[in-house]
Amino acid sequence: MSATISPAAPPTPPAAKKPTDHVPLVWVGFVLASLLALDLLSLTVWSIAVPLAAAVLWLVSTGWWRSPSIRRPGTLDRRDLAVIAALYLAVVGLWRLAFTVFSVDRWVGLFLCFGGGMVLGVAVPVIYTVWLRRRPLASLGIGVHQLRATLALGVVFGGVQAVIVLWGYQLPAPVDWVPLLVGALAVGLFEAIFFRGFVQGRLEASFGTGPAVASAAALYALYHVGYGMGLADMAFLFALGVVYAVAYRLTSNILVLWPLLTPLGGWFNMLESGDIHMPWAAILGFADVLGLMALVIWRARKRQQRGFGSPPPQRAIPPSYRASSNRNPLQAVR
Numbered sequence: 001m002s003a004t005i006s007p008a009a010p011p012t013p014p015a016a017k018k019p020t021d022h023v024p025l026v027w028v029g030f031v032l033a034s035l036l037a038l039d040l041l042s043l044t045v046w047s048i049a050v051p052l053a054a055a056v057l058w059l060v061s062t063g064w065w066r067s068p069s070i071r072r073p074g075t076l077d078r079r080d081l082a083v084i085a086a087l088y089l090a091v092v093g094l095w096r097l098a099f100t101v102f103s104v105d106r107w108v109g110l111f112l113c114f115g116g117g118m119v120l121g122v123a124v125p126v127i128y129t130v131w132l133r134r135r136p137l138a139s140l141g142i143g144v145h146q147l148r149a150t151l152a153l154g155v156v157f158g159g160v161q162a163v164i165v166l167w168g169y170q171l172p173a174p175v176d177w178v179p180l181l182v183g184a185l186a187v188g189l190f191e192a193i194f195f196r197g198f199v200q201g202r203l204e205a206s207f208g209t210g211p212a213v214a215s216a217a218a219l220y221a222l223y224h225v226g227y228g229m230g231l232a233d234m235a236f237l238f239a240l241g242v243v244y245a246v247a248y249r250l251t252s253n254i255l256v257l258w259p260l261l262t263p264l265g266g267w268f269n270m271l272e273s274g275d276i277h278m279p280w281a282a283i284l285g286f287a288d289v290l291g292l293m294a295l296v297i298w299r300a301r302k303r304q305q306r307g308f309g310s311p312p313p314q315r316a317i318p319p320s321y322r323a324s325s326n327r328n329p330l331q332a333v334r
Contacts, residue, residue: 028250035243050239091117094116141252142297161261195241
């Protein structure tokens, strides 16, 4: 007489929770209030009030914003910090060269340094992240994660920005604003990937959310030294950097900032300053810069799909081994 013992059925794994597009409304309100206050407060008061409000909210917040809120032992990534420092100095140096050495009188040198800094600030983080550290593009804020919330917030924030800067504003002749708008789109994409996705994201991995927001905002302010700006502008730029950093952190997707919120702000500032005049041909140059950025991201996505998107290939099993392994190992002998 023989008996057969059937293997126990494997336990059914719990259903995976579907990701949600939940974002904390208190921080959405902070971003909206900060943008609206630009039209109500003096720049000096705004520059003080915004960072203080963010600090108070961060100290009393719980949940996502405080996870992790301080650096934990063993999480400091020195390689990340070294790449951030080296690349930051390279970008600021190139832009300083463009705007203080070449200036608008020598367009070729200015654009090569200016455009080169933007391409460098996108290409290096993407290559370093995907090829060297084998991290997904989503860690740079590039992707479709949290897409519904990101697009909704991007439209709301961009709409508020547009109303504030453009309501009742008389645009000059197209040649005086169209090239600037295309340039603002290129600069905005560079800033979103470099400062938010790379610098802020890597600092958060090492130090926590609050310190990362403050540090990324400070680096964002100081990098404008490359434009030839003085220290008197740093307080306002730091506060603006805090707003952009918080807006990005809501969904960790650059689409919350680009192509609406940050390009609109940069474009209007260039219009108001009246210091930058670009010919129509500049559009082609900025289109080249955007194309190179897109090419690097596309290549990285292909690399990610090959290296991260699927499990490693399984070795072929010889037919004879498959046939012999079909028997149930738990069958009892007579």
